[in-house]
Amino acid sequence: MAAGIEMVDAFYPGRDPIDYYGNGGFRFGDMSHQGALMVLPSGTRRWDLPEDGPFSLASFERILTEKDDIEILLIGTGPRLTPLDPKVAGHLRGEGLKLDVMDTGAAVRTLNILLSEDRAVAAVLLPVD
Numbered sequence: 001m002a003a004g005i006e007m008v009d010a011f012y013p014g015r016d017p018i019d020y021y022g023n024g025g026f027r028f029g030d031m032s033h034q035g036a037l038m039v040l041p042s043g044t045r046r047w048d049l050p051e052d053g054p055f056s057l058a059s060f061e062r063i064l065t066e067k068d069d070i071e072i073l074l075i076g077t078g079p080r081l082t083p084l085d086p087k088v089a090g091h092l093r094g095e096g097l098k099l100d101v102m103d104t105g106a107a108v109r110t111l112n113i114l115l116s117e118d119r120a121v122a123a124v125l126l127p128v129d
Contacts, residue, residue, distance in 0.1 A: 013043040017112040021104060024127045038062065039111060039123040041069040047124055054126055057088050063122060064095055071120035073097045076107030078126040104128050 016029035025034040028044060036047035036054065040062070050058040055077075063073060073092065075084065081103050084092075092099055100110065104125050114121040 010046040011043055012045070015039065015041070015044065015115060017115050018108045018125075021108050021125070022128055024129060026108075026125065026127070035127055037123075037125045037127075039121075039125070040066050041120065041122065042066060055082070055084050055088060057091055060088070060092060060124070063092075063097070063124065066122065067095050067097055069120060070097060070122045072114065072122070073099050074107045074111055074114075074121065074123040074125075075099060075101045076104035076123060076125035077101060078104055079128045 014029045018028050020027040026037050038047040111123045
């Protein structure tokens with residue numbers, strides 16, 4: 001009997017710049033990842049999105065566990081800028097996070113610049129085709 005596919009917590013302990021994005025994924029640190037991505041002070045991991053959507057408060061739970069180490073949170077909303085729900089944005093700001101919402105391409109470019117400046121940045125990025 002063949003075993004089913006097991007999803008593991010894809011985690012990369014580095015904070016390398018994103019070398020490429022597109023075709024539904026990202027390339028960074030000699031690795032590639034298909035799907036949404038989360039770059040945190042602790043490292044880079046897949047962004048598991050809850051069923052109620054990518055920008056619900058539940059989708060930011062892991063971010064909030066590291067909020068004390070984050071100065072700026074970049075939110076890459078895919079191919080186009082999609083504003084956050086004001087309640088979600090208000091809650092995140094109330095937790096002390098500075099938000100910058102933009103399309104994923106702009107978020108990747110901004111992330112790479114802030115990483116090169118050794119800034120306390122985190123990002124959540126939806127993939128683009």
